[in-house]
Amino acid sequence: MTSYVIVGAGLAGAKAAEAVREADAEGSIVLVGDESRAPYERPDLSKGVLLGDKTLDELKVVDDGWWEQNRVELVTGDAAVRLDREARTVTLAGGRELSYDRLLLATGSAARTLDVPGADLAGVLHLRQAQDCEQVLAAITAGGSLVVVGGGWIGLEVAAVARSKGLQVTIVEPREQPLLAAMGAEVGAVWAGLHRDHGVDVRLGVGVEAFTGDGRVQGVRLADGTELTADAVLVGVGAAPNLDLAEQAGLAVDGAVPVDAHLRTTDEHVWAAGDIALAENSWWGGPLRVEHWANAQDQGAFAGRAMTGDTATWGQPPYFFTDQYDAGMEYHGYADPSDSTVVLRGAPASGEYVAFWCDGRGRVSAAMHVNRWDDSDALKALVTARSVVEPARLADADVPLADLAG
Ligand SMILES: Cc1cc2nc3c(=O)[nH]c(=O)nc-3n(C[C@H](O)[C@H](O)[C@H](O)COP(=O)(O)OP(=O)(O)OC[C@H]3O[C@@H](n4cnc5c(N)ncnc54)[C@H](O)[C@@H]3O)c2cc1C
Structure with missing residues (x-):
């Protein structure tokens, strides 16, 4: 045995x-x-x-x-x-x-933590485990103002929930756009816009210097000297x-x-x-x-x-999803945005669009849709095949996605 x-x-x-x-x-x-x-x-x-x-x-x-x-x-x-x-x-x-x-x-x-003064104050929260979730839920239920540090997926998702529950929400992201490493600047800016459209104060290109308060967090001091009021802070700086x-x-x-x-x-x-x-x-x-x-x-x-002895080999494109406000997104594949060309199909402002990431050889190595659920299987097939497709065809909504793979 x-x-x-x-x-x-x-x-x-x-x-x-x-x-x-x-x-x-x-x-x-x-x-x-x-x-x-x-x-x-x-x-x-x-x-x-x-x-x-x-x-x-x-x-x-x-x-x-x-x-x-x-x-x-x-x-x-x-x-x-x-x-x-x-x-x-x-x-x-x-x-x-x-x-x-x-x-x-x-x-x-x-969850990664931030090594800044005040990081151990009550009300400075992280989100990885069920018990963290209970604390974040309590903070959202209490209302007031929430500062989200880090414009990654978890930070953006919590910001979206908190905003939809009526909290005042500020996102602080030290890089030029949220989701920069995953999506690149162009698509990252679309996500920043989504949050701004819902009334979130999105502060980009500025880091956190300290969390302030006496026992419990009351504020966040940014590197540019700005003092933000905070009844709670969610630190979402990766895992x-x-x-x-x-x-x-x-x-x-x-x-x-x-x-x-x-x-x-x-x-x-x-x-x-x-x-x-x-x-x-x-x-x-x-x-x-x-x-x-x-x-x-x-x-x-x-x-x-x-x-147990199965000899199959591993090999499939990654898959990821997120839900923020009324934007449901699915992402297939993997791309380093700093080394990829981004092509959009549809206007992000319409709330329904597709983004493709093409590598240096023109292969589609990643694709995501927002609120275009019927496109998901075709995007997966395209990315699985890592097909080379002309950017103009990717962008042309008259070319069926199913015709692009292979
Ligand atoms: C808040 C949140 C939202 C997310 N949302 C999405 C999403 O929308 N879409 C998506 O695709 N992914 C999402 N993810 C990511 C996804 O949940 C993770 O990729 C996934 O949980 C990884 O699973 P895992 O089993 O590898 O590790 P984990 O889920 O981290 O589980 C590992 C377990 O091992 C335990 N452990 C660690 N060391 C030891 C030890 N020495 N002895 C015993 N136990 C140990 C840990 O405590 C933990 O319970 C999200 C993650 C979080 C935290």
């Missing part, structure tokens, strides 16, 4: 447990999580739960009964603190030692992969855990998936790390199958 241990009870870890059990009816499976909750999906922490459309309990990856029915031992509230690859054991903070034949690391990411265990165990770590096309690390008994994995991706033609929900879901299941 094979013993499987999965460290990290997030989406990737839970999906891996499901896949292992599907392929191996006999093996023992232990899923170890340091949070007190059973695995849950995070996207609604910055959307549905804050809007009041969903509860935290509705985010569970599987029903409560699933674990026992499928003979998967779920350990919650206990962190894996030591990995001995020689002995093939994982030690938990509570002292328990687990032996494994096959180990999956799916430890995900943690950093949780690599402590991999590093402690002496695995090769390069800002992430590099894995091959079977999601296996340099140790033949250890796999990695989800936010922490820098995975060889045959679609991309090289290693890619992806911090998105679909990647965690699909890689988790893929790694589970790989651990």
Whole structure:
């Protein structure tokens, strides 16, 4: 009987447990999580739960009964603190030692923090876990003014909810546009415009010098000397992969855990998936790390199958979605905007448009739509094929998207 241990009870870890059990009816499976909750999906922490459309309990990856029915031992509230690859054991903070034949690391990411004075004041919030979400929800419910530091996805989503609940919202982003690294300046400016249109004060090109207040945050001092009033602050400055265990165990770590096309690390008994994995991706033609929900879901299941002997190779374009106000967006693929040409189809001002990112060889390596849900499959096919398409045809709404791939 094979013993499987999965460290990290997030989406990737839970999906891996499901896949292992599907392929191996006999093996023992232990899923170890340091949070007190059973695995849950995070996207609604910055959307549905804050809007009041969903509860935290509705985010569970599987029903409560699933674990026992499928003979998967779920350990919650206990962190894996030591990995001995020689002995093939994982030690938990509570002292328990687990032996494994096959180990999956799916430890995900943690919210980055800002190292400025006042960062530890009450009311300076982050958003990664369910308990953070409870605090952000309380801040939004209390009303008043919210300063969002960082124009990334989570910051923008929280800003959109807070604004729609009537708070005064300011976004502070040190770069020239929000979402600059993901979308580039042109499309980033469209998202900035969306927020301004909804009454958000979007401050670009200026950083935070300090959070001010006596015990509890009352203001934010910007690098240009501006003092903003704040009843609460959301720091949304990105996430950093949780690599402590991999590093402690002496695995090769390069800002992430590099894995091959079977999601296996340099140790033949250890796999990695989800936010922490820098995975060889045959679609991309090289290693890619992806911090998105679909990647965690699909890689988790893929790694589970790989651990049971499946020899498939990993390779698919990343996928991401966001909802802000009445803008629903889906993004397929991957592009470095600083090295890409952006082509728009449709006018962003209409609220329905498509953006394409073409690489130096003219291949469409990423595409997103806003509120054009019927286009999603064609965009995915186009990006999957990484077709070379003339920019004029991409922009021409009279050319059906389905005619562009291949
Ligand atoms: C607020 C929010 C909104 C998001 N919205 C979207 C969205 O709209 N679209 C999208 O595509 N993606 C979204 N994401 C990203 C997506 O949720 C992540 O990419 C996904 O959760 C990654 O899954 P994972 O299983 O790799 O890691 P995680 O979800 O981070 O899970 C890892 C788990 O392992 C635990 N852990 C870490 N170290 C240890 C240890 N040593 N021992 C035991 N347990 C450990 C962690 O505490 C955590 O519970 C969002 C993320 C957040 C936080």
